[in-house]
Amino acid sequence: MNKTTAATLKRLKTEGRPITMVTAYDYPTAKLVDEAGVDVILVGDSLGMVVLGYDSTIPVTLEDMLHHTKAVARGAKQALVVSDLPFLTYHGSFDRTLDACRRLLQEGGAQAVKLEGGQEIAGCIERLTAAGVPVMGHLGLTPQSVYQLGGYKVQGKDEEAAKKIIADAKALEAAGVFAIVLECVPAALAKYISEQIQVPTIGIGAGADCDGQVLVFHDLVGFGSDIQPKFVKQYAQIGRAVVDAVRQYVEEVRQRRFPTDDHSYQADEAVVARLYGG
Ligand code: KIV
Numbered sequence: 410m411n412k413t414t415a416a417t418l419k420r421l422k423t424e425g426r427p428i429t430m431v432t433a434y435d436y437p438t439a440k441l442v443d444e445a446g447v448d449v450i451l452v453g454d455s456l457g458m459v460v461l462g463y464d465s466t467i468p469v470t471l472e473d474m475l476h477h478t479k480a481v482a483r484g485a486k487q488a489l490v491v492s493d494l495p496f497l498t499y500h501g502s503f504d505r506t507l508d509a510c511r512r513l514l515q516e517g518g519a520q521a522v523k524l525e526g527g528q529e530i531a532g533c534i535e536r537l538t539a540a541g542v543p544v545m546g547h548l549g550l551t552p553q554s555v556y557q558l559g560g561y562k563v564q565g566k567d568e569e570a571a572k573k574i575i576a577d578a579k580a581l582e583a584a585g586v587f588a589i590v591l592e593c594v595p596a597a598l599a600k601y602i603s604e605q606i607q608v609p610t611i612g613i614g615a616g617a618d619c620d621g622q623v624l625v626f627h628d629l630v631g632f633g634s635d636i637q638p639k640f641v642k643q644y645a646q647i648g649r650a651v652v653d654a655v656r657q658y659v660e661e662v663r664q665r666r667f668p669t670d671d672h673s674y675q676a677d678e679a680v681v682a683r684l685y686g687g
């Protein structure tokens with residue numbers, strides 16, 4: 410099967426076929442979600458919260474992103490790998506942004522980067538796309554601005570806020586993004602934006618009428634996180650299965666029921682007889 414590209418996503422929108430995206434932060438997860446047939450794997454900076462235990466995405470560094478992107482890229486045979494540019498790596502010098510993209514694509518093995526924000530970063534995105542860097546946008550709830558937003562809440566509810574997000578989406582499209590994540594916005598707003606622009610929208614907490622959907626892997630499989638936002642659907646309870654499995658292992662070791670001969674290596678009988686007095 411051919412590698413999914415930014416162009417594939419645009420074609421999916423044209424054909425009215427929903428795009429599927431899920432996060433992954435390591436090699437085995439990338440392999441599994443790739444095997445499951447997902448179109449896009451996002452190495453989200455949500456890794457800061459989900460696998461590093463921070464309480465926001467702010468502390469995530471470019472080195473963190475590189476480390477995880479490399480692992481994911483090794484496991485993703487077919488899916489397009491998109492990597493988040495971390496907090497404050499695309500608002501200062503453009504050379505620094507360019508170098509961050511170079512590292513994620515060249516060293517990390519990602520095929521695209523994702524940036525949070527609208528009109529204020531459209532100029533930066535235009536220069537990146539002109540340099541041949543495929544860019545995914547991200548509007549609505551943009552977690553890197555959590556200190557400014559005052560928490561993780563639905564965005565674009567009033568008319569002024571909705572108009573701003575619509576204008577942002579158009580600015581990102583004009584700047585050359587190949588897709589836009591819409592996070593935690595009213596379904597009607599996401600539907601309207603999806604109709605107004607040619608590039609695909611990928612929703613998370615943005616209703617059913619986006620051109621695609623994205624979920625955090627650990628939320629989707631029920632692995633680790635206790636907080637369940639309204640927009641999450643848990644398709645499995647992996648965390649439960651992990652606790653049950655490890656609990657059983659602990660019990661069997663304590664009761665000397667594991668390992669048995671089946672899980673042990675045997676010496677030659679002659680050696681046993683001569684050396685161990687068997
Ligand atoms: O970091 C992330 O997981 C994301 C998705 C929620 C879109 O940016």
Ligand code: NA
Nearest residue numbers: 453454455493
């Ligand atoms: Na992110």
